Amino acid sequence: MLKRKVTTERKTPVKGTPEKKVQETVCSSCGKKRQYSNKSKKLCAVCVKKIQATKAKEKKAKVREKKRLSVSALTKKLDQIYSVYIRLVYTTADGMCECFTCGQKLHWRKIQNGHFQSRRFMSTRFHDHNCAPQCYACNIGLSGNQYIYGVKLDEKFGPGTAQSMVTLSRQITKFTAEDLIHLIDEIEGKVERLRKSKNIWD
Numbered sequence: 424m425l426k427r428k429v430t431t432e433r434k435t436p437v438k439g440t441p442e443k444k445v446q447e448t449v450c451s452s453c454g455k456k457r458q459y460s461n462k463s464k465k466l467c468a469v470c471v472k473k474i475q476a477t478k479a480k481e482k483k484a485k486v487r488e489k490k491r492l493s494v495s496a497l498t499k500k501l502d503q504i505y506s507v508y509i510r511l512v513y514t515t516a517d518g519m520c521e522c523f524t525c526g527q528k529l530h531w532r533k534i535q536n537g538h539f540q541s542r543r544f545m546s547t548r549f550h551d552h553n554c555a556p557q558c559y560a561c562n563i564g565l566s567g568n569q570y571i572y573g574v575k576l577d578e579k580f581g582p583g584t585a586q587s588m589v590t591l592s593r594q595i596t597k598f599t600a601e602d603l604i605h606l607i608d609e610i611e612g613k614v615e616r617l618r619k620s621k622n623i624w625d
């Protein structure tokens with residue numbers, strides 16, 4: 424900001440300020456003849472307030488960004504642990520796991536957690552009736568092999584399961600960081616118990 428030269432002196436004091444003669448000062452930010460509110464930075468009260476407001480805004484934006492990042496990072500973490508959980512549910516003691524839609528047998532580490540309704544639907548993303556182990560060919564190649572998936576869901580969990588997952592998936596669910604932390608904790612406990620009961624430690 425330009426520093427203006429003080430050429431004139433204020434004759435009448437500003438309303439509310441004391442009568443005594445005030446030394447003329449120029450704000451280093453707005454260039455107006457005003458008393459300094461921050462003497463070391465040569466800022467008027469208006470500019471000090473403005474700067475404070477900007478800083479507060481930035482701080483708020485940072486907090487918001489941090490929260491958003493932590494939710495996405497926690498969702499990723501939950502995806503990982505939930506995938507281990509689902510695969511272990513279907514794994515036999517020899518460490519093998521069958522693809523839910525084609526029946527191919529694979530080592531549980533080599534199979535994926537396939538979603539019946541897309542992962543983008545948060546209300547079914549971590550639902551036991553919407554997730555099952557799938558081979559790469561079914562999960563990626565056939566985009567989930569959805570028709571067969573639905574048929575198999577009804578066979579395993581009862582008629583209407585597939586439809587109920589479709590309906591539930593369309594409900595808007597938003598997880599907070601606290602929700603996700605709680606879920607991660609819960610699923611980690613389940614994984615621990617499954618590993619013990621099936622004696623699977625790889």
Ligand SMILES: [Zn+2]
Nearest residue numbers: 450453467470
């Ligand atoms: Zn100013």
Ligand SMILES: [Zn+2]
Nearest residue numbers: 522525558561
């Ligand atoms: Zn398959």
